Amino acid sequence: MKILVTAGPTREHVDDVRFISNLSSGRMGFVIAEAARRAGHEAVLVAGPTNLSPPAGVEFVPVTSAAEMAEAVKSRFEDVDAVVMAAAVADYRPKKKIAGKIQKGEKPLNLELERTEDILAHLGGMKKDQVLVGFALEASEADIERGLEKCRAKHCDLVVVNTVSAMGKAASTAVIADRDNVLTTLTDTDKTEIARTILNQVSRILESRR
């Protein structure tokens, strides 16, 4: 199969030197792209800024903002069998980007933020036979149902819920849910193993459609 994976945070610039972002390390998405290549699949990795090196043999598409990520993903969507949205896409961006550098003053500074496009929701609305995998990051394991619900609303075929404690770590506890609400819980499991489990489930869904 040909699989597109997104990874990392996005950066939403306030001016030329400042931005809003989040703590995503990108590790989960990079590991999934690498595992896909090892399993003999064609992988495209669309990634926001991270400290990680692109895996060999994977088509690497670096982006910065949510808008750039949306463009990179949407323009390739028709050509792939599956999309795994592991990126922590910023939900908001500054309404206006100031050219140059904002100078400080005595008064408080208010930033007006607007919503970014929800890439996953957009793909959910335009997908044909592609398998869509959404990720949700919840504060604790008590919020897992909330995460599953959010991605189901975006027409995902698979949902992976992580908790905040997974960020930047090599291992994580993840709950994977399919459309029939069959749950696979991987407790404190290496991200490579989580990646393999996700890819096996994606392959299974694709095969069931052929």
Ligand code: CTP
């Ligand atoms: N996502 C996206 N485009 C956005 C925001 C999120 O494609 N602008 C994707 C993420 O890559 C992830 C899923 O949607 O696969 C996460 O959904 P979201 O509702 O943003 O989850 P949280 O960030 O956990 O939601 P909330 O802010 O409501 O806690």
